[in-house]
Amino acid sequence: MLATTLHGPGDIRVERVPDPVITQPTDAVVTVTHSCICGSDLWPYQGVSPSQPGARIGHEFLGRVAEVGAGVSTLRVGDLVVAPFMFSDGECAYCREQLPTSCVNGGMWGKANDGGQGEAVRVPFADATLVKLPSDADEALMPALLSLSDVLPTGHHAATIAGVRPGATVAVVGDGAVGLCAVLAARRLGAERIIAMGRHETRTAIARTFGATDVVAARGDEAVEAVNELTGGEGAHAVIEAVGTSQSMQTAISIARPGGGIGYVGVPHLGGEGLDIDRLFKRNIALRGGVAPARAYIEELLPDVLSGAVDPSPIFDTTIKLDEVAEGYAAMNDRRALKVLITL
Amino acid sequence: MLATTLHGPGDIRVERVPDPVITQPTDAVVTVTHSCICGSDLWPYQGVSPSQPGARIGHEFLGRVAEVGAGVSTLRVGDLVVAPFMFSDGECAYCREQLPTSCVNGGMWGKANDGGQGEAVRVPFADATLVKLPSDADEALMPALLSLSDVLPTGHHAATIAGVRPGATVAVVGDGAVGLCAVLAARRLGAERIIAMGRHETRTAIARTFGATDVVAARGDEAVEAVNELTGGEGAHAVIEAVGTSQSMQTAISIARPGGGIGYVGVPHLGGEGLDIDRLFKRNIALRGGVAPARAYIEELLPDVLSGAVDPSPIFDTTIKLDEVAEGYAAMNDRRALKVLITL
Structure with missing residues (x-):
C-alpha cells in the first residue's frame, strides 16, 4: 500500500510500504478514506522534534474496517470507524479512569506503527480503540467526523x-x-x-x-x-x-x-x-x-457532530489526495492552509 | 506597644511602636494573646525576599477584641478571635467567590500594616476578616486554634x-x-x-x-x-x-x-x-x-479543631515570650525548632 513517510526536515514522501496484516487477535485493519495533517505533524516536519528517516506519519483517520482478528467482537468488516490519535487497550487502570493516552499498552500512530496518512492501518486493541460511526453517515459529514480523531x-x-x-x-x-x-x-x-x-x-x-x-x-x-x-x-x-x-x-x-x-x-x-x-x-x-484523551471524549461529542450542532468542518480549508501530501505539508507549514484534509 | 520588626538579614527586634487605633469605622483593634513564626517569615529574615528596614513582621495571631469601629456589627470587645493571614473586605467579587487572598481591598499583616508578632493589631474589615471563637475555649486549644490563621x-x-x-x-x-x-x-x-x-x-x-x-x-x-x-x-x-x-x-x-x-x-x-x-x-x-484563602476555609475546619478531631498543635515544638522572638527566628532558621509559638 501507499503511506506517507518523513525522511528529514521538509522531506515528506508517499511510498509503497508493506500492507498491514492482523498480527494479534485483537487487531483490525482499517482502509483509510479520510485523513488529515495536524499542526503537531509540523514539529517533526520542521526538524524541531526528532524522527527516524522513513518514519510513518499522520495520526488522524477515518475509514472502513477491512479485516478483524478473531478476538474482535464489536466490529465487522465494512463498519465505518474513526480512530482517536492514540490506540489503547481499554482495560488498564488508566483506560478505566478515562485516560487512554496513558494506557500501559497504548501508543500513537506513526513512527514504527502504521500512520494515519496512508491507505490502511493495522489497529491494535480494535474494540477499545475504534469508535463505530453510523454506516450510512452522509459524505458531507466526513470532515467533521474525522475531526473526532484529534482536533x-x-x-x-x-x-x-x-x-x-x-x-x-x-x-x-x-x-x-x-x-x-x-x-x-x-x-x-x-x-x-x-x-x-x-x-x-x-x-x-x-x-x-x-x-x-x-x-x-x-x-x-x-x-x-x-x-x-x-x-x-x-x-x-x-x-x-x-x-x-x-x-x-x-x-x-x-x-x-x-x-x-x-x-x-x-x-x-x-x-x-x-x-x-x-x-x-x-x-x-x-x-x-496534556495530551487529549480523545477516545474518552468521542462518545460525548459524536451526537453533536452527527446532528450538526457542533460543526468543526470549516477548519479544513484545503482538500488534497494522498499523492499531494508533500504539498499539503508545505501549505500548512507556510500557513497558506489552516488544516489539510486528505481524501483517499 | 511592643512589636516585632525586621531591620535586615537576621536582625529581628522587638521595639516600641505606636499603639494601633481605629482609623476606619470597619476596623477593630485586637489584643494579641498568641502568635507564631511562619516558615515564610524566614525568607525576608534570610534576606531572600526584600524588606524595608523596620518593617513589621508576623501574620498569624489570635486574641481578644479590644476596640471596634462604629461600622463593626458582628464583634464585641472581649470576643476571642483568630485572624487569617490576610485581611479582606468580604464584599468584592473574589471574596464572594471564596478567594479572599485576591480581595481588591485586602492585604497581608506586616510591612506597612501591623504585624501579628506584636501586642496588638489594627484589623481592617473586621467583620469580614476575623473569625469569632468560643469565648470560653480551653487554653489548651489555643495553639490548634492559632493554626487556623495560616498553617x-x-x-x-x-x-x-x-x-x-x-x-x-x-x-x-x-x-x-x-x-x-x-x-x-x-x-x-x-x-x-x-x-x-x-x-x-x-x-x-x-x-x-x-x-x-x-x-x-x-x-x-x-x-x-x-x-x-x-x-x-x-x-x-x-x-x-x-x-x-x-x-x-x-x-x-x-x-x-x-x-x-x-x-x-x-x-x-x-x-x-x-x-x-x-x-x-x-x-x-x-x-x-497558590496562597491559601485561609479565611474561606476556617469555618469548615473550626469544628474539627474544637472537637479535637484535627489537632495540629504538635507542630508547635517551642514556646517563647515576645521578648525572645529573635531567638525564636534563629531556632527556626537553624531547624532547631519546627514552629515557634509566641504567647503574650
Missing part, C-alpha cells in the same frame, strides 16, 4: 481542563485548528464570552462563526492589555493555550483571572520559559495541560 | 488543590509545619495512603501521628524511586509540594501519577526551574498552587 477532542480537552463553565469568560490563545475547536468546545460548554486571540483574519473569522464574541489580533503586552480592557481588568476565568511557545504561555498566564485556570494543549516547546510561577501562585491560577 | 488552612488548601479524594494515594514533599498540616488535611479528606517525604526524624514521627502511612527519607532520584516502588510504579494521585525549591518541585512532578495533580503551597523560590512541562503534558498532570 475536536483536543479543543474540548483544553476547554475542560481550563475550567470552562456556563457563564464563564474564556480566552483562547492561538487561531490554529485546535484553538478554533477550543472556541467551539467552549461555546458548547456554555461559555458566555469567548475572546479569540489570533492575527490571521480568515481564521478569526471562523472563530466568530464558532462562537467567539471578541477577537484580539495583538500579541504580547498589547494582547494582555486588550484582554484586560475587555474583562474590566480581571482577566478570563478560563484561558486556553493552543500554541505551545513561551510567548503564548506567558500571554495565557498574564490574562488568567485570579482563581481561574489555564488549559494548554499546544505541545509545549518552551522548556521552563514563560512559566511565571510567582504569578500563578499569587493568583491561585491552575495550570493544566 | 492548617494552607495544608488544607494544598490537599484540596492537589485533588485529594477518599481512597487517594497522596505524597507530601516536605516535613515542615505546612507539610505536616497537609498530611493532617489529607487524612481528614479521606486519603487512604499518605507518603510523607522528609528527612527529619522528629518531624516524620509527627507525620505518622498525623496519618502518614509511609515515610520516605531520601531526596532527589532516590526519593522518586522509593515512591515509585511504594506505588507500583504509578506514582501518587495527589502530590503536595510544601517546600518551594526547584528540587522539591522536580520531585513532586516526578512522583505524580498520570491524570493526577500537584498542589504547591511552598512560596515558590524556583523561577521556572524544576518545572518539567513536557512530563506534566504527557501525563496530564495538573499543577495548581
Whole structure:
C-alpha cells in the first residue's frame, strides 16, 4: 500500500510500504478514506522534534474496517470507524479512569506503527480503540467526523481542563485548528464570552462563526492589555493555550483571572520559559495541560457532530489526495492552509 | 506597644511602636494573646525576599477584641478571635467567590500594616476578616486554634488543590509545619495512603501521628524511586509540594501519577526551574498552587479543631515570650525548632 513517510526536515514522501496484516487477535485493519495533517505533524516536519528517516506519519483517520482478528467482537468488516490519535487497550487502570493516552499498552500512530496518512492501518486493541460511526453517515459529514480523531477532542480537552463553565469568560490563545475547536468546545460548554486571540483574519473569522464574541489580533503586552480592557481588568476565568511557545504561555498566564485556570494543549516547546510561577501562585491560577484523551471524549461529542450542532468542518480549508501530501505539508507549514484534509 | 520588626538579614527586634487605633469605622483593634513564626517569615529574615528596614513582621495571631469601629456589627470587645493571614473586605467579587487572598481591598499583616508578632493589631474589615471563637475555649486549644490563621488552612488548601479524594494515594514533599498540616488535611479528606517525604526524624514521627502511612527519607532520584516502588510504579494521585525549591518541585512532578495533580503551597523560590512541562503534558498532570484563602476555609475546619478531631498543635515544638522572638527566628532558621509559638 501507499503511506506517507518523513525522511528529514521538509522531506515528506508517499511510498509503497508493506500492507498491514492482523498480527494479534485483537487487531483490525482499517482502509483509510479520510485523513488529515495536524499542526503537531509540523514539529517533526520542521526538524524541531526528532524522527527516524522513513518514519510513518499522520495520526488522524477515518475509514472502513477491512479485516478483524478473531478476538474482535464489536466490529465487522465494512463498519465505518474513526480512530482517536492514540490506540489503547481499554482495560488498564488508566483506560478505566478515562485516560487512554496513558494506557500501559497504548501508543500513537506513526513512527514504527502504521500512520494515519496512508491507505490502511493495522489497529491494535480494535474494540477499545475504534469508535463505530453510523454506516450510512452522509459524505458531507466526513470532515467533521474525522475531526473526532484529534482536533475536536483536543479543543474540548483544553476547554475542560481550563475550567470552562456556563457563564464563564474564556480566552483562547492561538487561531490554529485546535484553538478554533477550543472556541467551539467552549461555546458548547456554555461559555458566555469567548475572546479569540489570533492575527490571521480568515481564521478569526471562523472563530466568530464558532462562537467567539471578541477577537484580539495583538500579541504580547498589547494582547494582555486588550484582554484586560475587555474583562474590566480581571482577566478570563478560563484561558486556553493552543500554541505551545513561551510567548503564548506567558500571554495565557498574564490574562488568567485570579482563581481561574489555564488549559494548554499546544505541545509545549518552551522548556521552563514563560512559566511565571510567582504569578500563578499569587493568583491561585491552575495550570493544566496534556495530551487529549480523545477516545474518552468521542462518545460525548459524536451526537453533536452527527446532528450538526457542533460543526468543526470549516477548519479544513484545503482538500488534497494522498499523492499531494508533500504539498499539503508545505501549505500548512507556510500557513497558506489552516488544516489539510486528505481524501483517499 | 511592643512589636516585632525586621531591620535586615537576621536582625529581628522587638521595639516600641505606636499603639494601633481605629482609623476606619470597619476596623477593630485586637489584643494579641498568641502568635507564631511562619516558615515564610524566614525568607525576608534570610534576606531572600526584600524588606524595608523596620518593617513589621508576623501574620498569624489570635486574641481578644479590644476596640471596634462604629461600622463593626458582628464583634464585641472581649470576643476571642483568630485572624487569617490576610485581611479582606468580604464584599468584592473574589471574596464572594471564596478567594479572599485576591480581595481588591485586602492585604497581608506586616510591612506597612501591623504585624501579628506584636501586642496588638489594627484589623481592617473586621467583620469580614476575623473569625469569632468560643469565648470560653480551653487554653489548651489555643495553639490548634492559632493554626487556623495560616498553617492548617494552607495544608488544607494544598490537599484540596492537589485533588485529594477518599481512597487517594497522596505524597507530601516536605516535613515542615505546612507539610505536616497537609498530611493532617489529607487524612481528614479521606486519603487512604499518605507518603510523607522528609528527612527529619522528629518531624516524620509527627507525620505518622498525623496519618502518614509511609515515610520516605531520601531526596532527589532516590526519593522518586522509593515512591515509585511504594506505588507500583504509578506514582501518587495527589502530590503536595510544601517546600518551594526547584528540587522539591522536580520531585513532586516526578512522583505524580498520570491524570493526577500537584498542589504547591511552598512560596515558590524556583523561577521556572524544576518545572518539567513536557512530563506534566504527557501525563496530564495538573499543577495548581497558590496562597491559601485561609479565611474561606476556617469555618469548615473550626469544628474539627474544637472537637479535637484535627489537632495540629504538635507542630508547635517551642514556646517563647515576645521578648525572645529573635531567638525564636534563629531556632527556626537553624531547624532547631519546627514552629515557634509566641504567647503574650
